[in-house]
Amino acid sequence: MQELNMQSPNWVNENSKFIAERFPNCVTETAEGFKVDFDLLKQELSTDLVEGNKERYRLEWPGKKEAIVTANLPTTKTLRPVREDSVDFDTTENLYIEGDNLEVLKILQESYLGKIKMIYIDPPYNTGKDFVYKDNFSKDSQEELYESGQQDENSRRLISNPDTSGRYHSNWLTMIYPRLKLARNLLCKKGIIFISIDDIEQHNLRKICDEIFGEENFIANIIWQKKYAPQNDAKYFSDSHEHILAYSKNKEFFKIGLLPRTEEANKRYSNPDNDHRGPWKSSDLTRAEYRPNDDFAIVNPINGMEFYPPKGNSWRQPKDKIEELISENRIWFGVNGDSRPSLKRYLSDVKQGITPQTIWERKDVGDTQEGKKRVKEIFENASIFETVKPHRLIHRMLKIANVKQGDTVLDFFSGSGTTAEAVLRYDCDLKFIQVQIPEKTDLTSEAHKMGFDNICEIGKERIRRAAKKIKEETGADIDYGFRVYRLDESNMKDVYYKPQEYAQDKLDLFADNVKSDRNPDDLLAQVMLDWGLPLSLRIQQANINGKKVFKVAENSLFAYFDDNIDEDFAKAIAEEKPLRIVFKDSGFKDDTAKTNVKQLLKQLSPETEMKVL
Known part of the structure; x- marks a missing residue:
């Protein structure tokens, strides 16, 4: 039953809603919630240019200055080793760090400045139902953290961010901005960062990354098919994709890694005339423009047939070059010798790899169902996580990042530890750094019933079990261990x-x-x-x-x-x-x-x- 408001109507809100319906671009987020931008409204109601604040091309939100200050504030905290949770502590070069990633990133600034080859993060999405980090480090005691809302009763440093909040986008942007700012410092000059995101904040995240990494260092907006089965209960469209934004530290130095050639790609090449140079495929010899000097007859030396370019077109090569190619058996006239001539392009001449595309299908890199199934296998059929990235997805990023032996890969929203497993499964011995806040597991969850009090406990155990399985499967001589460190106050x-x-x-x-x-x-x-x-x-x-x-x-x-x-x-x-x-x-x-x-x-x-x- 609906309750009475027991108060008079708030006509300011009602009128603001009316304006928002007619002029949605004139309603914006402020520190106090949704407000009407009267300067912009004046312009909407005028055919003349209305003078106002100087316009700039940039993304602004309530809390941006606070986010910049937060990134620049020094920290007095340190990392304490946890030997009992580690594997091969003294010899391993892999790290698992428990703690708020903003503080951890600050601590790592000097030791890992310019030393990370690839960063992958899958931050909490701003769905209106999840939580975002709240960064207010002015008070440190547990009691003050709880009273100020920085932690809940389970010591989680997270706050709810409903989509009805007047700071819905602003809270999320204020959270992600300082972390990306600090992360950029850690990338080496050849490094690259991949960020998973959905449609809700993709456009804002793109603008933030343009500002932090530089628009000129944008590499790609990758579309990943995260699932196959449609959601028939979806109101409008079934959401079956996510975005992965890729930015380099410096595009001048970044060299993209090619993907392995597939059997399907190689099938496009054949050798119907038993050419000693091996399989080839035909390529068009014509140019879609007319050049008089390149308009001539190509003669098949076997049967004397002449071929001219289509009207308005010309050949791509001059006459003397064409004759040279014919003498070298590099021009194909078809099985019967009566087809328009084409140029042979040999498989042996193509790049030893495939240039990555911006659409990644589930058959090639896996989907969330595959990721969930993988974790269930590791934890003996227990449903620990509902949404998990497949390690094949991270594997493709490692290929594109062109990682080499000994390179370090960072994930500071580590979650279930998929990035660590992908690193252990890679073609060469890499190093990983995983960072995860020890968020408490739900008391009713299967994970909690299995004895995992927080996400860090799950992540560490996943890495231990995955490492053991990989070693049994491959026998590869790599670093399977990891050192555990925990964020704490100074010593x-x-x-x-x-x-x-x-x-x-x-x-x-x-x-x-x-x-x-x-x-x-x-x-x-x-x-x-x-x-x-x-x-x-x-x-x-x-x-x-x-x-x-x-x-x-x-x-x-x-x-x-x-x-x-x-x-x-x-x-x-x-x-x-x-x-x-x-x-x-x-x-x-x-x-x-x-x-x-x-x-x-x-x-x-x-x-x-x-x-x-």
Whole structure:
């Protein structure tokens, strides 16, 4: 039963609705909701040019400035290793990071600046029913996050975004903008980003990407057939496709990868005359314009028949070139020798691949049903995810991105972990970085009943199981492991700094400021990030002078965070000639030892850069 409004009519809203029906372009989103753009309405009601604000070709929305500021704000957070959830922690170069991707992208800025070959993301779509991230990092305690609406009762950093909201598009744009801005920094100059999106925000996302990546770096708007069976209950059209926007970091350096030639494509070539150059197909010799010099008779040397170009056309080649091609048996006159001449194009001369097209059919790259089926197989027929991208879809992107051995692929809306599986299944040994917010699973879901409290737990388990299956199927000698890191507050007590400001004069402030619940693994991760070293570097533990020392990438970094650092230890370290070394400030035996260690390193290993926590 409909309830009484118990208030007088809101004529402003009613009149605004009337205007919106007649002039929909004059109603726009503002910080307070839908409003009438009176300047534009004046122009609609006038045949003369109405002077107003200076026009610009750009996308604006309430919250855009906030989004730009959000991307530029520094972070004090760090990443803490979770060894118990990892596979081959010390040797693997793959990463799985749990946490809000905006903060994680900020943390990765220095260590992975210009080092990512391909990024793929499948962000939450703005359907009016789903959630979008809310980025307000001014308060950090769990209680304040909950009270401010940044997290719900299940600690999800998400907010509902119904299509009736006056900031329906604005909320989504404010969420995606800073993430893409930071992501661009991580791409190498040959890199490319692929973004899955539906029709609702595709046009806005295109404008955002034009602004962030540059309109000149637009590669393609790919149409992917995500499903085959039509939705007969659809009101207008059955939605059977999604968009994938592709942008390069710099089109001048990006080289697109060709797709493997298919059997169907090769069938177009045959060899009816047993040409020693192999299979060929005929190509038209005529040009759709008239050039007098190229209007002549081509004579079949076998039977003397003459052929002229159609009226108004001419041959593509001059007479002497045609005669040369005939002498080389490169002109075809048909089986009976009475067909208009055509040029032979040989399979051996074509590119060793096919230029990608912008329409991707499900038979070639899979659909959501295939993706769902794959996850069900991995989890022993359990329905964990309803909509999953197939790994064949990501595989095609990897081909087009022209990834090579050792390249890194990033997905910061990792979800079920499809990108990681696609990387593991690829033709060469690649590295992946997966980032996912630990969104809680629904208490009534099958995933929760199986013991998965959040999406990260599902993603990690999928990668473990997929890696095991791939290794059994292929036996390929690749990196099947991954290191797990979890977003957290700084390891230092009440000290806030920008990662790029990790200078010696500031490091001295950190003495005895390590939080009591942090271990050497935590400190090493933060040191690597602060020093701009990739978290994927190989980590070893060596015994030097009776002390366990972390060695990162052979001699790139040595780290020791325990006590009793003295001159003898410094001499032993100096023999290893590390490029960098870090100690805990409170770990020196005494002040004299601290001074002597510094001087000994300068004397015995002058190339070593020493810092302290």
